[in-house]
Amino acid sequence: MADTDPTETHRSIGRELKKGSLELVVLSRLVRGEAYGYEIVSELSARTQGVFDITDSTLYPVLYRLERAGFVSIRWETQNRGVPRKYYQITPKGLTELAALRAEWSRYVGAIQQLLTSGD
Amino acid sequence: MADTDPTETHRSIGRELKKGSLELVVLSRLVRGEAYGYEIVSELSARTQGVFDITDSTLYPVLYRLERAGFVSIRWETQNRGVPRKYYQITPKGLTELAALRAEWSRYVGAIQQLLTSGD
DNA sequence: AGCATATATCTTGTAGTACAAGGTACTTGC
DNA sequence: GCAAGTACCTTGTACTACAAGATATATGCT
Numbered sequence: 001m002a003d004t005d006p007t008e009t010h011r012s013i014g015r016e017l018k019k020g021s022l023e024l025v026v027l028s029r030l031v032r033g034e035a036y037g038y039e040i041v042s043e044l045s046a047r048t049q050g051v052f053d054i055t056d057s058t059l060y061p062v063l064y065r066l067e068r069a070g071f072v073s074i075r076w077e078t079q080n081r082g083v084p085r086k087y088y089q090i091t092p093k094g095l096t097e098l099a100a101l102r103a104e105w106s107r108y109v110g111a112i113q114q115l116l117t118s119g120d
Numbered sequence: 121m122a123d124t125d126p127t128e129t130h131r132s133i134g135r136e137l138k139k140g141s142l143e144l145v146v147l148s149r150l151v152r153g154e155a156y157g158y159e160i161v162s163e164l165s166a167r168t169q170g171v172f173d174i175t176d177s178t179l180y181p182v183l184y185r186l187e188r189a190g191f192v193s194i195r196w197e198t199q200n201r202g203v204p205r206k207y208y209q210i211t212p213k214g215l216t217e218l219a220a221l222r223a224e225w226s227r228y229v230g231a232i233q234q235l236l237t238s239g240d
Numbered sequence: 241a242g243c244a245t246a247t248a249t250c251t252t253g254t255a256g257t258a259c260a261a262g263g264t265a266c267t268t269g270c
Numbered sequence: 271g272c273a274a275g276t277a278c279c280t281t282g283t284a285c286t287a288c289a290a291g292a293t294a295t296a297t298g299c300t
Binding site: 015016018019020022054055057058061062081082083084 | 256257258259260261262265266267268
């Protein structure tokens with residue numbers, strides 16, 4: 001077993017940081033207007049200069065969760081040219097959730113900031 | 121199967137938010153001086169007014185990970201009165217890691233902030 | 241003495257999650 | 271024809287926070 005790799009200290013920090021904030025980010029995007037999955041993936045990476053870099057196999061389960069909870073609604077667009085697209089829109093319930101997530105995020109970031117700058 | 125609970129939307133948001141930032145928080149605490157597990161648990165909750173609330177069964181695996189990676193060192197203190205305490209100190213390697221985690225955290229928070237305030 | 245409570249550590253099992261890897265379907269360019 | 275890009279979805283894996291429980295020592299109460 002290759003269990004004693006000295007270089008295997010912290011495989012990927014950012015991976016775990018995304019947990020819990022993905023819903024917030026996606027819902028926040030949908031406030032600006034409807035969008036489809038593939039669009040969101042490439043947009044997030046571009047807008048954050050690659051910091052928030054996710055794959056489609058990460059996003060689709062997120063969208064499915066949001067849909068199942070009633071935070072987004074779906075509209076299929078089978079256009080003449082190209083693969084059919086599944087457009088997602090934020091619902092009133094989703095807007096409420098977004099406000100809660102924003103508050104939670106602020107509280108959490110504030111708490112960590114307080115811990116990091118504890119010059120006590 | 122109780123799978124269709126309407127009230128089961130987002131069990132606990134904060135739970136997932138902690139992932140990836142626990143190492144940062146713990147190492148940051150140890151810069152102020154050595155501490156033992158039970159102490160850290162109660163201190164974090166108090167310092168953040170209950171926002172960053174973890175249990176000991178969450179912290180101990182974290183400390184074990186940090187120790188295994190060489191980011192903290194251990195000193196047992198078997199005093200006359202009370203249960204023996206396991207004191208943790210941050211190592212030079214841990215200080216380097218802390219700097220990296222701080223940078224990663226800043227980048228990540230900055231990226232999200234940018235996404236949330238995109239008035240475009 | 242007996243027993244609950246607080247301190248302090250550790251282990252096991254569970255649910256949730258990001259992501260790699262792969263699959264399907266349609267369209268355009270070579 | 272066929273590779274590459276777009277766009278969707280599924281399965282399996284590694285990691286994680288945490289509940290639940292176990293263990294040991296000391297103090298307070300009856």
